[in-house]
Amino acid sequence: MKKILRLLAVLVLVAAGATWLATGANHGWTKTSVMVKTLDPVTGIDGISYEKKFLPGVDFLGAAVLAAGVLAGVSLFVNNNKHKQTTN
Amino acid sequence: MKLKYILPLVCLTTAAFAAPQTFDFKDPKGVNNAVFKLDAPLESVNGSASGISGTVSFDPENPAATTGKIVVASESMTVPNPMQKEHLHSANWLDVAKYPEITFEAKSLANVKTEGDVTTADVTGIFSLHGVSKEITAPVKFTYLKDKLSARVPKMNGDLLVIRANFEINREDFDIQKGQYEDKVSPTIQLSLSIAGACAK
Numbered sequence: 321m322k323k324i325l326r327l328l329a330v331l332v333l334v335a336a337g338a339t340w341l342a343t344g345a346n347h348g349w350t351k352t353s354v355m356v357k358t359l360d361p362v363t364g365i366d367g368i369s370y371e372k373k374f375l376p377g378v379d380f381l382g383a384a385v386l387a388a389g390v391l392a393g394v395s396l397f398v399n400n401n402k403h404k405q406t407t408n
Numbered sequence: 409m410k411l412k413y414i415l416p417l418v419c420l421t422t423a424a425f426a427a428p429q430t431f432d433f434k435d436p437k438g439v440n441n442a443v444f445k446l447d448a449p450l451e452s453v454n455g456s457a458s459g460i461s462g463t464v465s466f467d468p469e470n471p472a473a474t475t476g477k478i479v480v481a482s483e484s485m486t487v488p489n490p491m492q493k494e495h496l497h498s499a500n501w502l503d504v505a506k507y508p509e510i511t512f513e514a515k516s517l518a519n520v521k522t523e524g525d526v527t528t529a530d531v532t533g534i535f536s537l538h539g540v541s542k543e544i545t546a547p548v549k550f551t552y553l554k555d556k557l558s559a560r561v562p563k564m565n566g567d568l569l570v571i572r573a574n575f576e577i578n579r580e581d582f583d584i585q586k587g588q589y590e591d592k593v594s595p596t597i598q599l600s601l602s603i604a605g606a607c608a609k
Binding site: 347348349350351352353354355358360362363364365366367368370375377378 | 437438439440441443450451454456458486488489490491492551553556559560568570602603604
């Protein structure tokens with residue numbers, strides 16, 4: 321159980337870090353949409369629309385570190401009694 | 409005798425051409441927008457509003473006489489972070505339920521300079537936000553596009569008026585979190601307006 325929890329903690333950290341890097345290593349807050357500008361050829365105005373896109377930020381990384389910390393912390397209090405023998 | 413008939417006709421014609429035109433800024437194309445930016449330590453808060461309406465009376469022969477009112481629906485203000493958007497709309501910040509509109513009513517223009525179809529000026533008017541109205545002056549640029557409406561809206565003839573303005577306001581002047589969170593969100597809000605209005609003929 322101890323090992324499983326610690327492995328999960330590492331997995332959470334690695335998965336979050338990989339997702340963050342793969343989506344462009346956004347140093348700001350997490351976004352669920354991105355601003356898209358489209359030029360109106362007649363008026364010359366940049367029209368603004370929002371495209372749905374998940375862009376994890378530093379808060380996402382923080383939450384992953386916290387979750388991994390909780391998992392690792394819980395693992396300290398779990399007894400690994402697989403090899404425990406009951407004596408009589 | 410001929411002059412008796414011709415003169416009123418000329419006057420009427422001149423008056424018809426010199427009369428200010430009323431431009432409607434409810435854009436069917438949804439291109440009109442107001443962009444806002446507030447500096448913050450980690451990342452500036454950038455967003456936009458698209459719910460723009462209002463009318464402007466503009467005379468290409470006399471741009472200095474321009475008046476009008478632009479309305480931005482508070483509910484249409486959005487930012488890419490959902491939590492920030494929730495905070496922005498909440499009673500603690502803009503309170504969009506209580507104050508559904510942000511308005512600017514132009515009263516007068518100064519330093520008017522016209523070059524071709526482009527007029528620049530300093531517009532003074534009443535800016536209303538979060539239930540507080542204040543007089544402000546901002547630089548503005550008008551671009552008059554004669555007979556260009558059909559290029560945007562097929563089968564409709566008329567003119568377009570593009571208005572661009574960049575200016576700053578202080579959120580504390582409008583009782584938005586006065587004296588609060590200054591270390592987290594700058595009191596200065598940078599605003600950039602890019603809108604086009606139509607006058608059908």
